[in-house]
Amino acid sequence: MINPVKGTHDIIGSDAALYNFIEAYFRTYVGLCGFEDIKTPIIEHTPLFIRSVGESSDIVNKEMYTFLDKGGRSITLRPELTAGVMRSIVSNKLFATNDLPMKFCYFGPCFRYERPQTGRFRQFHQLGIEIVGAKSYLDDVEAISTGYYSLVPLGIEDIKVKINSLGDEESRQAYKKALKEYFQDKIENMCEDCKRRFEVNPLRILDCKVPSDIEIVKNAPKMSDYLTDEAKHHLELVLNQLDNIGIPYEIDENLVRGLDYYTGIVFEFHYDGLSEIGAIGGGGHYKNLLKEVGGPDLEGVGFSCGVERIEAVLKSHPDFTPPYRSLDFYVMAIGDNGVNIAYKSMMELRLNGYSCEMNTENKSFKALFKIALRKNAKFAIIIGDDEIQSGEITIKNLKTQTQTLAKIDSLVDVAKSLHFDYLQDEKNGGSSENE
Amino acid sequence: MINPVKGTHDIIGSDAALYNFIEAYFRTYVGLCGFEDIKTPIIEHTPLFIRSVGESSDIVNKEMYTFLDKGGRSITLRPELTAGVMRSIVSNKLFATNDLPMKFCYFGPCFRYERPQTGRFRQFHQLGIEIVGAKSYLDDVEAISTGYYSLVPLGIEDIKVKINSLGDEESRQAYKKALKEYFQDKIENMCEDCKRRFEVNPLRILDCKVPSDIEIVKNAPKMSDYLTDEAKHHLELVLNQLDNIGIPYEIDENLVRGLDYYTGIVFEFHYDGLSEIGAIGGGGHYKNLLKEVGGPDLEGVGFSCGVERIEAVLKSHPDFTPPYRSLDFYVMAIGDNGVNIAYKSMMELRLNGYSCEMNTENKSFKALFKIALRKNAKFAIIIGDDEIQSGEITIKNLKTQTQTLAKIDSLVDVAKSLHFDYLQDEKNGGSSENE
Numbered sequence: 052m053i054n055p056v057k058g059t060h061d062i063i064g065s066d067a068a069l070y071n072f073i074e075a076y077f078r079t080y081v082g083l084c085g086f087e088d089i090k091t092p093i094i095e096h097t098p099l100f101i102r103s104v105g106e107s108s109d110i111v112n113k114e115m116y117t118f119l120d121k122g123g124r125s126i127t128l129r130p131e132l133t134a135g136v137m138r139s140i141v142s143n144k145l146f147a148t149n150d151l152p153m154k155f156c157y158f159g160p161c162f163r164y165e166r167p168q169t170g171r172f173r174q175f176h177q178l179g180i181e182i183v184g185a186k187s188y189l190d191d192v193e194a195i196s197t198g199y200y201s202l203v204p205l206g207i208e209d210i211k212v213k214i215n216s217l218g219d220e221e222s223r224q225a226y227k228k229a230l231k232e233y234f235q236d237k238i239e240n241m242c243e244d245c246k247r248r249f250e251v252n253p254l255r256i257l258d259c260k261v262p263s264d265i266e267i268v269k270n271a272p273k274m275s276d277y278l279t280d281e282a283k284h285h286l287e288l289v290l291n292q293l294d295n296i297g298i299p300y301e302i303d304e305n306l307v308r309g310l311d312y313y314t315g316i317v318f319e320f321h322y323d324g325l326s327e328i329g330a331i332g333g334g335g336h337y338k339n340l341l342k343e344v345g346g347p348d349l350e351g352v353g354f355s356c357g358v359e360r361i362e363a364v365l366k367s368h369p370d371f372t373p374p375y376r377s378l379d380f381y382v383m384a385i386g387d388n389g390v391n392i393a394y395k396s397m398m399e400l401r402l403n404g405y406s407c408e409m410n411t412e413n414k415s416f417k418a419l420f421k422i423a424l425r426k427n428a429k430f431a432i433i434i435g436d437d438e439i440q441s442g443e444i445t446i447k448n449l450k451t452q453t454q455t456l457a458k459i460d461s462l463v464d465v466a467k468s469l470h471f472d473y474l475q476d477e478k479n480g481g482s483s484e485n486e
Numbered sequence: 487m488i489n490p491v492k493g494t495h496d497i498i499g500s501d502a503a504l505y506n507f508i509e510a511y512f513r514t515y516v517g518l519c520g521f522e523d524i525k526t527p528i529i530e531h532t533p534l535f536i537r538s539v540g541e542s543s544d545i546v547n548k549e550m551y552t553f554l555d556k557g558g559r560s561i562t563l564r565p566e567l568t569a570g571v572m573r574s575i576v577s578n579k580l581f582a583t584n585d586l587p588m589k590f591c592y593f594g595p596c597f598r599y600e601r602p603q604t605g606r607f608r609q610f611h612q613l614g615i616e617i618v619g620a621k622s623y624l625d626d627v628e629a630i631s632t633g634y635y636s637l638v639p640l641g642i643e644d645i646k647v648k649i650n651s652l653g654d655e656e657s658r659q660a661y662k663k664a665l666k667e668y669f670q671d672k673i674e675n676m677c678e679d680c681k682r683r684f685e686v687n688p689l690r691i692l693d694c695k696v697p698s699d700i701e702i703v704k705n706a707p708k709m710s711d712y713l714t715d716e717a718k719h720h721l722e723l724v725l726n727q728l729d730n731i732g733i734p735y736e737i738d739e740n741l742v743r744g745l746d747y748y749t750g751i752v753f754e755f756h757y758d759g760l761s762e763i764g765a766i767g768g769g770g771h772y773k774n775l776l777k778e779v780g781g782p783d784l785e786g787v788g789f790s791c792g793v794e795r796i797e798a799v800l801k802s803h804p805d806f807t808p809p810y811r812s813l814d815f816y817v818m819a820i821g822d823n824g825v826n827i828a829y830k831s832m833m834e835l836r837l838n839g840y841s842c843e844m845n846t847e848n849k850s851f852k853a854l855f856k857i858a859l860r861k862n863a864k865f866a867i868i869i870g871d872d873e874i875q876s877g878e879i880t881i882k883n884l885k886t887q888t889q890t891l892a893k894i895d896s897l898v899d900v901a902k903s904l905h906f907d908y909l910q911d912e913k914n915g916g917s918s919e920n921e
Contacts, residue, residue, distance in 0.1 A: 052780035053534045053573055056561060059527035061574040067523040071513070078506070083836045085813060085843040085861070088502040092494035092609045093528065093595055094551075094563075099488045116529075116561075118553030121599050126491060126551075128529075128563075138488055139496040150857050152846065160528055160595075164556050174527045189829070189846035196833065295826045296833045345487030378520065391730045394624070398631065398731045401518045402639075408520040411587065411624035422585050426520070 058165070058173025065373035066362070070176075072374055073361055074158050077178045077201050084197055086156035086180050091135030093160060097125040102343050103134035105311025107251035109244070114163040128162035131310070133337075133353055134344070136181050141346040151184030151349070154193075158358075170328035170363040179334070179355030183341060188288040191316045191336055191352050192296075195289075198320055198332060198354040199298050206371075207364055210331070211321040212298060214290070215274065215306035217254065217314055217335070218282040226277035227253050233271050241267060257305045273304045282315070289316055314338040320356065325367045332356025379470055381428035382409035383419045385435035392444075392459060393434045399463045405470065423449060429473055432466065448473065493600070493608025500808035501797070505611075507809055508796055509593050512613045512636050519632055521591035521615050526570030528595060532560040537778050538569035540746025542686035544679070549598040563597035566745070568788055569779070571616050576781040586619030586784070589628075593793075605763035605798040614769070614790030618776060623723040626751045626771055626787050627731075630724070633755055633767060633789040634733050641806075642799055645766070646756040647733060649725070650709065650741035652689065652749055652770070653717040661712035662688050668706050676702060692740045708739050717750070724751055749773040755791065760802045767791025814905055816863035817844035818854045824869035827879075827894060831867065834898045840905065858884060864908055867901065883908065 055061065062070050078088070097117050104110050116128035129135055136155055140146060145153060158178045165171055180197055182190045195212065202210050217223055230253040234241070238249045241256070241264050248255040257268055278286070293300055300318075308317050317335030322328075334354030341349050365371055380400055384393035393409050400407040408426065410419055416433075423431050433445040443456040446466055450473075457465035490496065497505050513523070532552050539545050551563035564570055571590055575581060580588060593613045600606055615632055617625045630647065637645050652658055665688040669676070673684045676691070676699050683690040692703055713721070728735055735753075743752045754768030769789030776784050800806055815835055819828035828844050835842040843861065845854055851868075858866050868880040878891040881901055885908075892900035 052576060053531055053537070055573065055577055056527060056529050056531060056555075056559070057557070059529060061527070061578060062523075062525035063574065063578060063580070064522065067525055070525065071523060080836070083839065083841040085841065087499065087811070088497075088506060090497035090502055090505065092491060092496070094491050094494060094597070094609060096488055096491060102488070116553075116555060118551075120491075120551065122492070124491070138490065139498065141487055142490055143496060143498060145498070150860060162529070174529060185846075187846040189825070189844075192829070193846070200833075200837065292826070292829060296830055376522070390624070391727070394627070394727060395731055398635075401515070402635065404518065406518040406520065409624075411620075411622040411628070425585060 056173070058167040060172055060174075065376075068374035068376070069362055069365065070358060073205060073358060074178070076205060077158060078156070080201055080204070081156040081180055081197060084154070084193070086154045086197070089136055089139060089155040089157055090159065091129075091132070091139045091157070093129055093162075094126045095129055095135055095138065097127040099134050099138050099344060100127055100130060103137060103312055103340055104131060105252075107248060107255060107311050110163060110310070112247075114165055116162045116164060130163045131161055132157050132159065132177050132179060132355060133181060133310075133312075133340070137183075137341050137344045137346065137351075140183060140341065141344055146184065146347055146349060152182045152186070152190055152351075153184055154180065154182050156180045170325075170357065170360045172359055176358035177332075177355045178358055179332070179353060181351055181353035183351040184349045185336070185352050186350070188285050189292065191289050192292045194334055194352045194354050195293065195300075195318050196296060196298055198318075198334065198356065202320060202331065202356065202361065205361065205365060206368065207322060207331075207361070209322065209324070211323060212293075212300040212318060213303040213306050213321060214286075214300050214316065214318045215303055216278060216282055216286040216316055217307065218274065218278045219315065220338075222274075222278045222282045223254070223314070226272065226274055229272040229277060230254065230256065234267075237267050252311060254307045257307050268305065275302075275304060286316065308333060308335055312337045312340045312343070316352070318354070320354075322364045325364050328360050328363055331360045331364060375427070377406075377427035377429065378408060378423075379405040379428070380407040380430050380432055380466060381419075381423040381426055382407060382432045383416070383423070383434065384409055385416065385419075385433070386413070388436055388439045389434035392439070392462075393432075396432065396434075396462050396466075400466060403463070403467065405467070430466065430469060432462070491608070493602040495607055495609075500811075503809035503811070504797055504800065505793060508640060508793055509613070511640060512593060513591070515636055515639070516591040516615055516632060519589070519628070521589045521632070524571055524574060524590040524592055525594065526564075526567070526574045526592070528564055528597075529561045530564055530570055530573065532562040534569050534573050534779060535562055535565060538572060538747055538775055539566060540687075542683060542690060542746050545598060545745070547682075549600055551597045551599060565598050566596055567592050567594065567612050567614060567790060568616060568745075568747075568775070572618075572776050572779045572781065572786075575618060575776060576779055581619065581782055581784060587617045587621070587625055587786075588619055589615065589617050591615045605760075605792065605795045607794055611793035612767075612790045613793055614767070614788060616786055616788035618786040619784045620771070620787050621785070623720050624727065626724050627727045629769055629787045629789050630728065630735075630751075630753050631731060631733055633753075633769065633791065637755060637766065637791065637796065640796065640800060641803065642757060642766075642796070644757065644759070646758060647728075647735040647753060648738040648741050648756060648765075648768075649721075649735050649751065649753045650738055651713060651717055651721040651751055652742065653709065653713045654750065655773075657709075657713045657717045658689070658749070661707065661709055664707040664712060665689065665691065669702075672702050687746060689742045693742045703740065710737075710739060721751065743768060743770055747772045747775045747778070751787070753789070755789075757799045760799050763795050763798055766795045766799060810862070812841075812862035812864065813843060813858075814840040814863070815842040815865050815867055815901060816854075816858040816861055817842060817867045818851070818858070818869065819844055820851065820854075820868070820870035821848070823871055823874045827874070827897075828867075828869045831869075831897050831901075835901060838898070838902065840902070865901065865904060867897070
């Protein structure tokens with residue numbers, strides 16, 4: 052027996068249906084917001100992620116699936132989706148042919164060599180958006196509101212939006228200096244990751260999850276005390292607009308995000324009901340990312356969410372019911388004579404938009420009825436020797452147990468009409484069930 | 487500048503829309519046929535593909551992206567999707583909880599280190615199905631007909647279905663022996679691949695694309711002369727059922743498929759109008775595949791098609807038009823005072839199911855109108871200082887140039903009602919355009 056690779060999982064049955072539901076809703080909503088789908092490759096040249104995600108990040112340091120291909124190139128399975136979108140904007144010169152800001156959405160697999168735990172896999176899936184060529188605080192609002200409304204209507208009403216500003220270059224330099232001063236005599240007693248972060252990006256120390264480090268971080272200087280007037284004003288405009296459109300939020304001054312490329316506004320989406328999975332998603336503004344990967348000097352803002360985390364949150368709701376599968380018609384061909392009529396009718400029903408299956412093996416009526424019930428079939432179409440001889444086929448409503456006879460030539464038409472009545476009846480509260 | 491990895495491609499703009507259209511149609515159709523989605527990981531342990539796809543295949547021999555992960559495991563990026571589905575059936579014991587045959591569909595990326603050429607990429611995408619626990623010739627018909635109707639309604643009416651039977655074990659042994667005898671004194675002058683195939687699986691020699699080898703293959707013994715009566719009868723039943731449901735086909739005795747696991751019926755979907763891409767897809771019956779990967783003794787049948795090949799065929803049609811993007815409302819906020827009303831109205835329209843965007847930068851009316859036209863907006867909603875002062879907002883139909891005034895409080899209602907009229911008007915042939 053061959054096992055799945057550690058940290059990967061098969062998405063099957065009602066989980067696959069839930070996954071597809073999340074994707075379909077996301078694509079619909081971001082489509083309404085004017086985001087265009089972009090599908091970048093899963094493999095990229097390794098330097099792309101070193102330059103974008105950043106050398107101080109855990110992702111680049113510890114978690115990338117990097118290997119040499121047969122041509123000796125260093126290839127990495129993408130650990131996140133933003134870098135590839137930036138690379139694609141540059142490779143395809145999309146900035147030359149699109150109105151700014153460009154708005155892209157994506158949905159797909161990512162890979163990180165992490166310790167597998169609740170809601171965290173080595174192959175996981177992200178949905179998200181990027182707004183590139185962003186010049187206004189409204190683009191930051193668009194990223195936050197699009198994330199918020201990609202989650203809330205799925206049934207996660209009590210999303211908590213956490214926001215922080217990493218400020219502009221001037222704010223950040225002053226704050227980093229203050230952090231360095233504060234941590235200087237404390238860093239020796241902090242974790243190895245923090246020691247590295249202290250050297251390359253002290254902001255990331257605020258993100259540390261080690262309990263003793265969290266204690267030390269508590270009294271660190273606050274970003275808000277180092278924001279320039281301009282950065283403060285920008286944050287205020289974003290918050291005012293969120294108030295205007297009714298999106299609740301809270302300020303979290305320790306929010307820095309795990310990637311090096313963020314500048315300005317950063318944000319996360321949390322769900323308190325399942326705190327062990329951490330943030331469902333998040334994002335922020337990036338001033339230099341496109342330039343870093345060889346593109347023009349355009350700023351951007353985006354968010355991404357973990358699909359597996361969304362699923363975990365949805366499934367944690369007490370009233371969660373998995374997506375329900377049903378079948379319009381189950382055709383029972385009893386005996387060899389009925390097979391051709393059964394198959395042809397099934398194909399005609401499918402091509403008319405009805406879901407339809409039939410038995411491919413000869414089985415007893417009883418066994419076939421059990422299968423039809425397990426498939427949640429609305430109707431059974433019974434084609435046996437008797438029916439062939441009389442020229443009339445039985446269509447049985449499996450809810451009401453009503454049987455209707457249809458001539459072979461008009462079988463599909465009668466089936467369609469019975470299906471229409473079935474839906475009408477459901478719409479009217481299923482009254483005929485009790486008739 | 488960082489290039490995309492050789493042989494990979496970004497799917498953007500109307501190509502992404504076309505790709506999503508193909509996926510959506512496929513999922514809808516196979517859903518009607520009762521196939522359940524299965525999403526297996528992109529990375530699997532390397533032995534899975536060696537055992538399933540087979541050591542004599544080009545894929546395993548030359549084309550796999552194989553590497554060691556940080557834990558020292560040999561991991562391969564899946565070169566095809568069937569093996570993962572089989573592994574998943576075993577890992578999750580799906581055969582114990584599902585009615586047989588189980589019917590699965592999939593859609594996703596695969597990786598092969600091939601020379602990039604028309605319609606062939608190193609990261610490409612496949613759609614397909616597997617029917618596992620197949621006991622009847624009808625399951626073979628189901629695989630062929632599902633492939634056929636996953637392609638034809640997309641606009642590829644002139645699909646050519648090629649069919650062959652590799653027979654049962656007895657037929658195949660006799661035929662392999664005959665092939666070995668025929669090629670014995672010829673193999674020395676044939677290509678290196680054929681020499682290898684001669685040793686491990688002489689059937690695959692029939693598949694050779696080298697012109698001088700094709701000449702030699704022409705006079706080779708024919709499979710049909712070695713089929714047992716049972717295998718002949720099975721093929722006949724399949725062909726008769728295809729006749730019954732009106733799917734045209736032709737027999738191709740050289741059709742063997744590039745994977746080792748096929749037994750019995752094999753088939754391919756071709757499109758003559760773009761012969762350089764080879765088959766759009768294909769599949770066949772496999773007797774031992776599930777057992778090979780550690781599962782129970784269940785037979786199966788499936789097909790897969792290349793999404794990029796489907797796209798290439800669709801785009802080669804002279805009357806092909808790429809999917810069309812449009813926007814219901816483009817909101818123009820002129821001056822700072824209009825921004826809050828604009829943003830709030832936009833969000834309300836989106837959450838009511840209308841596509842809506844707004845300018846985030848202050849631009850001239852003229853510039854904004856150009857953007858609205860490039861976005862194919864149906865309506866412009868103009869919110870400037872004058873509008874704020876008068877309390878009445880202008881909604882402009884960009885097709886008829888008709889302007890309507892709406893009070894701020896009823897802006898969204900008026901917009902919705904104008905949109906309804908717009909659609910009615912389009913349904914009636916767009917008469918008001920000429921009024």
